[in-house]
Amino acid sequence: MKPKHTFLHCLVLLSTMYTATILAQTELASWSDSQAKNRLMEYVSTVTTKGSSFVDTEQRVAVFDNDGTLWAEQPIYFQLVFAMDRLKAMQSQHPEWKTEEPFKSALAGDVKSALSSHENLAKLIFASHAGMSQVEFKQAVKEWITTAKHPTTGRKYTEMVYQPMLEVLDYLRANGFKTYIVSGGGIDFMRVWAEEVYGIPPEQVIGSSVEKTFTFNQDGSAQITRQSELNFNNDKEGKPVAIDAHIGRRPLIAFGNSDGDLAMMQYTMAGSGKRLAVYIHHTDKEREWAYDRDSHIGSLDKGLDYATEHKDDGWIIVDMKKDWKVVFSE
Amino acid sequence: MKPKHTFLHCLVLLSTMYTATILAQTELASWSDSQAKNRLMEYVSTVTTKGSSFVDTEQRVAVFDNDGTLWAEQPIYFQLVFAMDRLKAMQSQHPEWKTEEPFKSALAGDVKSALSSHENLAKLIFASHAGMSQVEFKQAVKEWITTAKHPTTGRKYTEMVYQPMLEVLDYLRANGFKTYIVSGGGIDFMRVWAEEVYGIPPEQVIGSSVEKTFTFNQDGSAQITRQSELNFNNDKEGKPVAIDAHIGRRPLIAFGNSDGDLAMMQYTMAGSGKRLAVYIHHTDKEREWAYDRDSHIGSLDKGLDYATEHKDDGWIIVDMKKDWKVVFSE
Ligand SMILES: [Ca+2]
Ligand SMILES: [Ca+2]
Numbered sequence: 001m002k003p004k005h006t007f008l009h010c011l012v013l014l015s016t017m018y019t020a021t022i023l024a025q026t027e028l029a030s031w032s033d034s035q036a037k038n039r040l041m042e043y044v045s046t047v048t049t050k051g052s053s054f055v056d057t058e059q060r061v062a063v064f065d066n067d068g069t070l071w072a073e074q075p076i077y078f079q080l081v082f083a084m085d086r087l088k089a090m091q092s093q094h095p096e097w098k099t100e101e102p103f104k105s106a107l108a109g110d111v112k113s114a115l116s117s118h119e120n121l122a123k124l125i126f127a128s129h130a131g132m133s134q135v136e137f138k139q140a141v142k143e144w145i146t147t148a149k150h151p152t153t154g155r156k157y158t159e160m161v162y163q164p165m166l167e168v169l170d171y172l173r174a175n176g177f178k179t180y181i182v183s184g185g186g187i188d189f190m191r192v193w194a195e196e197v198y199g200i201p202p203e204q205v206i207g208s209s210v211e212k213t214f215t216f217n218q219d220g221s222a223q224i225t226r227q228s229e230l231n232f233n234n235d236k237e238g239k240p241v242a243i244d245a246h247i248g249r250r251p252l253i254a255f256g257n258s259d260g261d262l263a264m265m266q267y268t269m270a271g272s273g274k275r276l277a278v279y280i281h282h283t284d285k286e287r288e289w290a291y292d293r294d295s296h297i298g299s300l301d302k303g304l305d306y307a308t309e310h311k312d313d314g315w316i317i318v319d320m321k322k323d324w325k326v327v328f329s330e
Numbered sequence: 331m332k333p334k335h336t337f338l339h340c341l342v343l344l345s346t347m348y349t350a351t352i353l354a355q356t357e358l359a360s361w362s363d364s365q366a367k368n369r370l371m372e373y374v375s376t377v378t379t380k381g382s383s384f385v386d387t388e389q390r391v392a393v394f395d396n397d398g399t400l401w402a403e404q405p406i407y408f409q410l411v412f413a414m415d416r417l418k419a420m421q422s423q424h425p426e427w428k429t430e431e432p433f434k435s436a437l438a439g440d441v442k443s444a445l446s447s448h449e450n451l452a453k454l455i456f457a458s459h460a461g462m463s464q465v466e467f468k469q470a471v472k473e474w475i476t477t478a479k480h481p482t483t484g485r486k487y488t489e490m491v492y493q494p495m496l497e498v499l500d501y502l503r504a505n506g507f508k509t510y511i512v513s514g515g516g517i518d519f520m521r522v523w524a525e526e527v528y529g530i531p532p533e534q535v536i537g538s539s540v541e542k543t544f545t546f547n548q549d550g551s552a553q554i555t556r557q558s559e560l561n562f563n564n565d566k567e568g569k570p571v572a573i574d575a576h577i578g579r580r581p582l583i584a585f586g587n588s589d590g591d592l593a594m595m596q597y598t599m600a601g602s603g604k605r606l607a608v609y610i611h612h613t614d615k616e617r618e619w620a621y622d623r624d625s626h627i628g629s630l631d632k633g634l635d636y637a638t639e640h641k642d643d644g645w646i647i648v649d650m651k652k653d654w655k656v657v658f659s660e
Contacts, residue, residue, distance in 0.1 A: 266546045
């Protein structure tokens with residue numbers, strides 16, 4: 001970039017900031033004027049205002065779980081729907097799946113049987129997510145995410161993201177935070193659409209992954225191939241380890257919705273200075289789903305107790321029903 | 331950040347940019363006015379000027395090997411010196427090392443015997459790099475890097491960085507590039523000092539790593555512990571895989587100095603559009619070291635042939651002796 005461009009760029013930036021000033025009045029517009037919202041805004045104000053709790057911009061890291069935190073996860077994780085749909089798209093090349101389990105059940109739409117064991121789940125995931133190049137896989141995700149519809153709402157999956165959380169992402173970025181996804185979901189599945197939907201670039205998306213290998217061909221082409229082996233399961237105690245590996249800094253703020261996020265949130269809160277851990281509690285069976293301790297997906301049990309016990313120490317439990325004026329983006 | 335701060339911040343930025351305009355005249359000042367420098371600057375101009383080869387800022391990724399590319403690596407990788415020094419610091423707690431190999435040789439300063447096999451190397455690395463918390467390890471690196479001196483030059487290791495490469499890092503960042511380290515060295519070893527020395531923040535440092543585990547304690551403290559097991563060896567075909575995992579974008583420019591960088595450079599060049607692969611060739615035995623094909627460290631053999639064959643297709647070989655006016659930063 002030439003100096004002239006840089007100068008112009010900053011002028012553009014300045015005018016954008018005037019607009020931001022106006023927008024700031026309506027930031028977190030989908031949040032009720034509740035304790036949850038006020039505590040979040042108070043916290044952000046504290047660490048961004050010069051004083052004893054001020055934190056430099058480069059240290060302002062906020063991490064977000066994805067399923068059940070940034071977008072919905074019922075009746076099953078959306079990535080599993082992708083896996084099922086992908087198997088259907090691949091079945092003509094795999095006649096053996098007609099008789100072989102768990103593929104037979106998966107193709108028949110019998111999700112319960114198909115996912116009846118960890119072993120079955122692994123088979124379905126690897127069959128749909130591995131044995132192809134990164135380029136092919138990302139193309140398949142891209143096609144699916146732009147066309148597939150949720151079974152009960154009929155919305156596209158990218159329209160099942162939570163409007164109040166999009167506002168939190170914008171709000172934190174406007175306050176100098178770098179926003180990261182730290183999800184049990186697949187890193188490459190999310191990276192395809194996270195930038196467009198959440199404004200989170202690939203290098204700030206952390207997730208589970210399969211092993212990959214690199215091949216260089218004599219014609220000058222090169223390929224990264226996805227292998228049928230788990231590389232990293234980004235859940236529970238894996239989350240703080242992945243944060244350390246990818247970011248190398250402890251977050252200031254962590255958002256989650258299940259016991260799978262508890263370790264990441266405790267890691268965040270164990271840092272020095274003021275930090276924030278926010279649980280999204282699914283309490284709204286009319287506008288979304290209501291579930292916690294006994295849910296087969298996104299179970300929030302130990303985390304709910306821990307957050308309740310520590311709510312005077314920076315832990316917030318967001319009550320979706322009361323704290324959110326709107327759930328999904330329009 | 332409040333709007334007022336943001337506005338002021340941008341004014342400060344503008345004045346910084348005026349300074350940058352003046353500095354731009356002396357950018358890459360330590361580079362001879364040679365083909366290598368001119369081709370690099372031509373390339374950057376091409377992808378940052380509106381036109382058919384223009385590349386958006388978010389796609390401007392440049393990756394740099396570290397040992398032998400950003401700082402020196404002779405007579406042995408500096409991190410190995412750290413390992414040896416660390417063993418010496420730890421020896422009082424390990425009386426068994428007095429008789430047990432490879433520790434006995436390492437403590438006696440007999441580097442050749444200590445490093446005589448991969449098995450020995452692994453033992454020394456794990457003993458010095460694992461079995462402690464991340465916090466303790468980083469503290470040990472910090473103390474070492476601020477005090478240790480290179481055996482032949484007497485300089486601190488952070489003064490063994492290449493001035494022309496610091497200028498390349500600044501130059502690329504001034505042109506909207508995000509600069510990453512992609513090194514066979516330890517990710518946590520480098521992250522301690524890379525921000526201060528290279529201006530590269532932790533989240534843009536990719537390296538080899540040991541396995542880690544997370545523990546949360548009842549008193550609210552939390553710890554990431556380094557285990558005596560290799561997690562990832564970031565060398566050769568591992569480098570493109572790690573780039574994909576951490577960045578999720580293919581680089582536009584890759585800098586390396588050995589065959590260990592060839593896969594990363596070929597991966598870079600296999601992308602669409604114009605890209606650049608730059609080998610630093612150690613040709614200056616007066617000011618630094620001269621080595622390539624037969625070196626026990628940083629061997630450049632296949633890579634040298636490949637780059638020579640493809641020098642009309644975006645591959646550059648930097649001749650340290652001819653292309654650099656200055657080697658080390660003052
Ligand atoms: Ca979740
Ligand atoms: Ca090297």
